[in-house]
Amino acid sequence: xxxxxxxxxxxxxxxxxxxxxxxxxxxxxxxxxxxxxxxxxxxxxxxxxxxxxxxxxxxxxxxxxxxxxxxxxxxxxxxxxxxxxxxxxxxxxxxxxxxxxxx
Amino acid sequence: xxxxxxxxxxxxxxxxxxxxxxxxxxxxxxxxxxxxxxxxxxxxxxxxxxxxxxxxxxxxxxxxxxxxxxxxxxxxxxxxxxxxxxxxxxxxxxxxxxxxxxx
Numbered sequence: 273x274x275x276x277x278x279x280x281x282x283x284x285x286x287x288x289x290x291x292x293x294x295x296x297x298x299x300x301x302x303x304x305x306x307x308x309x310x311x312x313x314x315x316x317x318x319x320x321x322x323x324x325x326x327x328x329x330x331x332x333x334x335x336x337x338x339x340x341x342x343x344x345x346x347x348x349x350x351x352x353x354x355x356x357x358x359x360x361x362x363x364x365x366x367x368x369x370x371x372x373x374x375x
Numbered sequence: 376x377x378x379x380x381x382x383x384x385x386x387x388x389x390x391x392x393x394x395x396x397x398x399x400x401x402x403x404x405x406x407x408x409x410x411x412x413x414x415x416x417x418x419x420x421x422x423x424x425x426x427x428x429x430x431x432x433x434x435x436x437x438x439x440x441x442x443x444x445x446x447x448x449x450x451x452x453x454x455x456x457x458x459x460x461x462x463x464x465x466x467x468x469x470x471x472x473x474x475x476x477x478x
Binding site for chain 1: 399402403404414417420421424426428429430431432433434435436437438439440441442443449450453454456457460461462
């Protein structure tokens, strides 16, 4: 019984290590001072379609980066580097990172 | 003093009513079973560029809908309708709504 319990714990541990998936969400939006024609097109179309409560629309991108295992500081640092160099054009875009931890 | 306090309260009230802006965030992502070539292209490029911790990337869209005044149930219902009919193609995409309340 003790051996079985130990094996179970080992299996659980293995599962936790191997099958936990962290998801780093990177939201990329145009900086507020940059014109957003896509968003403006949507905002202008809304009243014509009967939607009157929205005054402004901005459109951006959302990336989900899947990282095996629980997220560490190093993972987040790498995700930030990826966002900075590849996903966002930091001249005209701002980005934010946040973590979505799966069970 | 009492009159002044009353006026101040009225002014604060006016500000709260007129200048509160709620932002409804709509995240649109391809359904998990739909192929995402953009995300795959990024995922394949990452190891070549020295980023080894990310195993999968999905790319989607993020919309910020600005709504004057504090968000009500009606606003959220309208935003959901907009997301459903205009921002997401619900055949191939899922969307989630959440609220970002500004001061």
